[in-house]
Amino acid sequence: xxxxxxxxxxxxxxxxxxxxxxxxxxxxxxxxxxxxxxxxxxxxxxxxxxxxxxxxxxxxxxxxxxxxxxxxxxxxxxxxxxxxxxxxxxxxxxxxxxxxxxxxxxxxxxxxxxxxxxxxxxxxxxxxxxxxxxxxxxxxxxxxxxxxxxxxxxxxxxxxxxxxxxxxxxxxxxxxxxxxxxxxxxxxxxxxxxxxxxxxxxxxxxxxxxxxxxxxxxxxxxxxxxxxxxxxxxxxxxxxxxxxxxxxxxxxxxxxxxxxxxxxxxxxxxxxxxxx
Amino acid sequence: xxxxxxxxxxxxxxxxxxxxxxxxxxxxxxxxxxxxxxxxxxxxxxxxxxxxxxxxxxxxxxxxxxxxxxxxxxxxxxxxxxxxxxxxxxxxxxxxxxxxxxxxxxxxxxxxxxxxxxxxxxxxxxxxxxxxxxxxxxxxxxxxxxxxxxxxxxxxx
Ligand SMILES: Cc1cc2nc3c(=O)[nH]c(=O)nc-3n(C[C@H](O)[C@H](O)[C@H](O)COP(=O)(O)OP(=O)(O)OC[C@H]3O[C@@H](n4cnc5c(N)ncnc54)[C@H](O)[C@@H]3O)c2cc1C
Ligand code: FES
Ligand code: FES
Numbered sequence: 001x002x003x004x005x006x007x008x009x010x011x012x013x014x015x016x017x018x019x020x021x022x023x024x025x026x027x028x029x030x031x032x033x034x035x036x037x038x039x040x041x042x043x044x045x046x047x048x049x050x051x052x053x054x055x056x057x058x059x060x061x062x063x064x065x066x067x068x069x070x071x072x073x074x075x076x077x078x079x080x081x082x083x084x085x086x087x088x089x090x091x092x093x094x095x096x097x098x099x100x101x102x103x104x105x106x107x108x109x110x111x112x113x114x115x116x117x118x119x120x121x122x123x124x125x126x127x128x129x130x131x132x133x134x135x136x137x138x139x140x141x142x143x144x145x146x147x148x149x150x151x152x153x154x155x156x157x158x159x160x161x162x163x164x165x166x167x168x169x170x171x172x173x174x175x176x177x178x179x180x181x182x183x184x185x186x187x188x189x190x191x192x193x194x195x196x197x198x199x200x201x202x203x204x205x206x207x208x209x210x211x212x213x214x215x216x217x218x219x220x221x222x223x224x225x226x227x228x229x230x231x232x233x234x235x236x237x238x239x240x241x242x243x244x245x246x247x248x249x250x251x252x253x254x255x256x257x258x259x260x261x262x263x264x265x266x267x268x269x270x271x272x273x274x275x276x
Numbered sequence: 277x278x279x280x281x282x283x284x285x286x287x288x289x290x291x292x293x294x295x296x297x298x299x300x301x302x303x304x305x306x307x308x309x310x311x312x313x314x315x316x317x318x319x320x321x322x323x324x325x326x327x328x329x330x331x332x333x334x335x336x337x338x339x340x341x342x343x344x345x346x347x348x349x350x351x352x353x354x355x356x357x358x359x360x361x362x363x364x365x366x367x368x369x370x371x372x373x374x375x376x377x378x379x380x381x382x383x384x385x386x387x388x389x390x391x392x393x394x395x396x397x398x399x400x401x402x403x404x405x406x407x408x409x410x411x412x413x414x415x416x417x418x419x420x421x422x423x424x425x426x427x428x429x430x431x432x433x
Pocket of ligand 1: 026028029032049069096097104111113119156189
């Protein structure tokens, strides 16, 4: 296994172009090193992204907050502007793993992993985050919906990397992130959920994690709630419209996950309706 | 076998070494630098026994490649008594009975050290959040939390 740490974007682009397939990008390494240890991956070349200037920066303009590919989850959890505009993202970031994991793992790694249980995904989907995928001389900006293509799968091509995450301003304060796991701290979600009330028209948005191959908005339940309101009976009915296809694993049976998802929806919407 | 050269500071001393690219920082610390205070529990980020401070931040040394430490400042548990005297944290751990089998202790101490360096007066909730990734099968955590609180600037509240 070879290890390289480019110091410029140009150098990175060249490596991606030349080496393509047997190359693995390393950000925090908290997924990759576990997979290498278990023999699930054996890359010929590891390219460390942490040497490139600016990759660990958070900046903003009038339209969006921009997060570099090496900004750690801990930095996001503590960042004032993010906490003010996107509090649920700070919350979701803070819920990942442990302090040691968050000190290493960037948001970009959580996204690129594209796990259905990745804790930041429901919130990013809700906030309509965009990801910039770069490659020498080319780049594209995708919605989360277009980026996430399956469990552990994304639209990233072998010669591309995620170079930026954009959070459109103004954010929204009325968003809650909830995580149900077997123990508090250091456990992947059995079910996670992001729910919020957006804009002057008070539109409901809802996304559930760890309950389907792809984390996406629950548009049918959202439409129903937007049309009918947030009374207890509406909330119960909306739960029957959730699009879930959970798996059974050591974190919970499929039926249990469905049950928890519905209970989280009701409890969270009840908290939110006071703000409507 | 691939190797790379890394220059780093370990417990205040600058060193340059040739390291295998597939070696973790944990293995490097224990088997090359022979600093065996840092422990291996799970080897995959779950237990915190291998915690060291890298550039001021608590990290799992089992989740870092030795190749990644070029230019980094690393502190292991050996740094705490570097002057020959035990650190306040170590004394308080002893005083509060926060050590039983001791396997989690080096990692616990380094997490606590990183916390107190960045936040000299943490609340109980902040201490709990910081050490959530450090497992202890013996003490039940109460004594550990008390020891950390007692070591903080304001002492025990
Ligand atoms: C003990 C433990 C607990 C955990 N708990 C949680 C949890 O509670 N919630 C949760 O969601 N996750 C959890 N995780 C998973 C993991 O820590 C996160 O998904 C983390 O955000 C991954 O980021 P990373 O950069 O460290 O990973 P890496 O291994 O560096 O990267 C992940 C993958 O993405 C690729 N990649 C990284 N950056 C880029 C980029 N810029 N462009 C293209 N590809 C890229 C890498 O090649 C790799 O395949 C846990 C992991 C461990 C070991
Ligand atoms: S040995 Fe590193 S976290 Fe367990
Ligand atoms: S004292 Fe034994 S594991 Fe903590």
